[in-house]
Amino acid sequence: MEKIVEKKTKMKWVAKLLGVLLMWVIAFVGYKVWYKHVEERIRYENMIEVTNDCIRAGDWKCAEKKVRELLKSVPNDTNLQMHMAGILFEQGRYKECISYIETLNFKHADLDYLVEKSNLLEQELAQLGVEKSMHFRLEFDGGPSKKDVMEALAVLEVAYDSISNLFDFLPENKMCLVLYQDKEFQGVGPRPDWVGAVFDGKLRVPVNMMVYREVYRPVLFHELTHAFVRAMTRANVPCWMNEGIAQVIDASHSGEERPSGAYPSIESLKKSFVKEKNTEQATKLYWYSRRMVEELLWRDGGGPAAFRKFAKCLQDLGALGMDGALKKYYDMTAQDLLESVR
Numbered sequence: 600m601e602k603i604v605e606k607k608t609k610m611k612w613v614a615k616l617l618g619v620l621l622m623w624v625i626a627f628v629g630y631k632v633w634y635k636h637v638e639e640r641i642r643y644e645n646m647i648e649v650t651n652d653c654i655r656a657g658d659w660k661c662a663e664k665k666v667r668e669l670l671k672s673v674p675n676d677t678n679l680q681m682h683m684a685g686i687l688f689e690q691g692r693y694k695e696c697i698s699y700i701e702t703l704n705f706k707h708a709d710l711d712y713l714v715e716k717s718n719l720l721e722q723e724l725a726q727l728g729v730e731k732s733m734h735f736r737l738e739f740d741g742g743p744s745k746k747d748v749m750e751a752l753a754v755l756e757v758a759y760d761s762i763s764n765l766f767d768f769l770p771e772n773k774m775c776l777v778l779y780q781d782k783e784f785q786g787v788g789p790r791p792d793w794v795g796a797v798f799d800g801k802l803r804v805p806v807n808m809m810v811y812r813e814v815y816r817p818v819l820f821h822e823l824t825h826a827f828v829r830a831m832t833r834a835n836v837p838c839w840m841n842e843g844i845a846q847v848i849d850a851s852h853s854g855e856e857r858p859s860g861a862y863p864s865i866e867s868l869k870k871s872f873v874k875e876k877n878t879e880q881a882t883k884l885y886w887y888s889r890r891m892v893e894e895l896l897w898r899d900g901g902g903p904a905a906f907r908k909f910a911k912c913l914q915d916l917g918a919l920g921m922d923g924a925l926k927k928y929y930d931m932t933a934q935d936l937l938e939s940v941r
């Protein structure tokens with residue numbers, strides 16, 4: 600009798616122990632599953648962040664790789680599919696873009712636009728008899744003539760090669776070039792002081808400015824330099840470095856006299872000059888930025904090696920920041936540099 604009671608108590612204990620053990624196992628497995636889920640979620644969110652970063656920087660090769668990876672885990676995500684179509688378009692892969700959109704089982708105004716625009720661009724290239732460019736993805740606005748397009752492209756391809764050589768840098772992605780017909784540049788009357796080529800992520804060039812031979816070369820070199828700077832780093836480039844190097848390369852302002860008055864602050868040299876309403880102040884900012892970059896290049900002899908070092912400095916801006924990168928390559932801060940040219 601006593602033995603049976605003892606046995607029962609023992610069994611109760613074993614059952615209790617097993618129960619506790621089971622609870623632990625369940626909790627552990629649950630935790631693992633939850634942890635894996637969180638881990639995957641974080642990985643997914645990180646990947647989206649990197650993808651957005653590539654898209655913002657216009658790095659379409661990187662963006663395509665990332666979106667394809669994301670689509671593997673969520674193949675029916677319409678937002679990702681729309682991005683994929685846009686990324687193919689941005690790379691000038693118009694036929695691929697159209698056939699990709701045909702495989703999608705939803706409609707969207709943006710997709711219709713991409714199909715329409717892809718067809719139009721293919722057509723325009725064929726009509727103009729312009730081969731697809733090696734380094735530029737072309738868009739047209741306002742029906743420029745074949746002669747203007749060919750001339751702009753010829754200058755730009757030469758400029759591309761020389762800047763690429765100078766920086767020893769070959770951009771991963773094609774640059775988007777919008778050639779447009781601007782009413783202000785009809786080729787009659789005196790040459791305009793200001794020529795409307797800009798780089799805002801796309802290189803926008805009014806093709807009829809080609810008649811002003813003496814202005815279009817520096818303008819194209821200038822804007823193309825900005826396009827290279829953007830291709831070299833995703834960091835926010837201080838305005839003085841960007842405008843400085845663009846002016847050195849376009850060579851149109853060298854030898855200009857120092858503007859009178861107080862010298863600008865590093866803070867004002869860092870932010871965008873476009874926002875500067877006062878022309879005198881803007882001229883001053885441009886002058887000092889050119890001189891500061893010239894100074895850096897001259898310290899290294901002003902030859903190809905000097906430009907390559909400057910390019911490396913730009914590429915390290917993201918990791919080191921302005922003064923960190925300047926310290927590493929030139930052993931000085933921006934303030935030191937400004938003081939050495941004032």
Ligand SMILES: [Zn+2]
Binds near residue numbers: 821825841842
């Ligand atoms: Zn500029």
